Amino acid sequence: MTNIRIVTDSTADIPLALRQELNIEMVPLKIHFGDEEYLDTVTLQSEEFYPKLTSSPHFPRTSQPSPAEFLDLYQRLLEEPNTEVISIHLASVLSGTYQSALLASTMLEDSSGKVHVFDSCSASYGIGALAVAAARAAKAGQSVDEILELVRTMRENFYIYFLVDTLEFLQKGGRIGKASALFGSLLNIKPILSLDRAGEVAAIDKVRGHKKAVARILELLATDVSGKTIRSLHIAHANNLEGAEQLRAAIMQQFVVEHVDYITLGPVIGAHAGPGTIAAFVSTV
Template identity: 50%
Template sequence: MGTVKIVTDSTADIPKSLVEELGLTVVPLKVHFGEETFEDGVTLTPTGFYEKLKASAQIPTTSQPTPHQFETEYRRLAEEDPDVDIISIHLSSKLSGTFQSAYIASQTLGDDVSVTVVDSRRASYAIGIVVVEVAQLAKSGAAKEECMKRVNQLLNDATVFFMVDTLEYLEKNGRIGKASAVLGSLLKIKPILSLNEAGEVFPFEKVRGQKKAVSRILQEFEKRFGQDPVHVGISHADTPTEAEQFMEKMKEQFQVEQAVMTEIGPVIGTHVGPGTISVSVTRVQQ
């Protein structure tokens, strides 16, 4: 029985310290500013990205990894341990072709390497929270079957809400209609967004102003998690102070056993824009 290794992609926005601690393999997506191409989190950090975004007249574009990139990583892990079981967890297939690239790579390998590819139906640390929980279990020596059981629990339990500072980026990237974006801006509407069961962005609720949005999110988490011990992840797009304040509120109201603060990287940042805050919560395993 081999060890379980977890592969993910850069849109999981997992802090580098956790990537190293848990021995994760992270395959980067790409960001394109005109003729310039950068690897998400490798050749372009979140800080550098938001600086470039503010200075750029055009919104950048993004692209997924190739199947070859995934195949290379899967083969590397198999060379290190021929009996390895790989669980590869990725950005929602409704938002990107990343899952498809990973799946093609796994099929190319056939029976040579044990790879299970998972569509997280999530983005940013909403993927990360699943990856980290499963990687911690794998690190404790759990077999593939136990790890996959935990993956499925997490996909049913982990909940994410996010708030964007402006609807401009979601509109320009085709996630919402232009009329909704203009109306939202005029009325100072703060939509609370989430991801549905299929992994698509949808408006959970519309409120006026950030304070009401934060209050409504806390209320919804209370309804869903109560005083169960939880893992909370907050990812932010160039707005650390507001993110820290939100985390303090979470710690005051909930039984937070693991708290992770992270930055929304270049790829997800391209689609949601600066000022975004995303909060992901799941129950921890007892």
């Protein structure tokens, strides 16, 4: 029987205990404050990152893993007999992480076709949910083809909505333009953001005030999941548990949800979204 191993990167924001339980391997991205370099969720945890984000004179920068880092991991995993690897990563339009993993897979000797690199077209638990589902399917004895079909189906039936306190961090990180960031700071306008099917950050609506933004998310979600069952809801936050609890309560009051959990946004995702961000990751598969 084929031994299938799941690999992801640190932007998947999978809690450590769950990664260990499911034997998911993780390659960290890097985060830089001036000349200081940290490994995302390895040498810098969320509880250390957010205070540093507000106190440091340096705006954080992020960088992808090198192909060599992926290659070392793939080689180690493939030393196990009859092993194949499914490697699920941050949207290729947001980072070069996917390309690093893909390049590493082509550098393997005598292991052609044994590493399957998958573009999540997502971020944070939009990646994490796919990796967790893949790991559980591997444990259940499903084949590589079955698991890849599962994550493709999940990717097409996944919905993300997030609210940021400020668009400053997305603008400085190059994810949106200056005009959008300026507009968002005026008149308490709260843009409701999502990721499009390619993984690009997209504003799907703009409303005034936090309460109206949450109410609008409920309307959007009702349209997106009409006729479907919400299999899982993961509420994520960037040092804003109170806001996360409010969003969870609002969704749970209106929808039947089979599974709900909280996720903390890790340093790399938090560096782009900014402190105070809350998000809902919804799967109907």
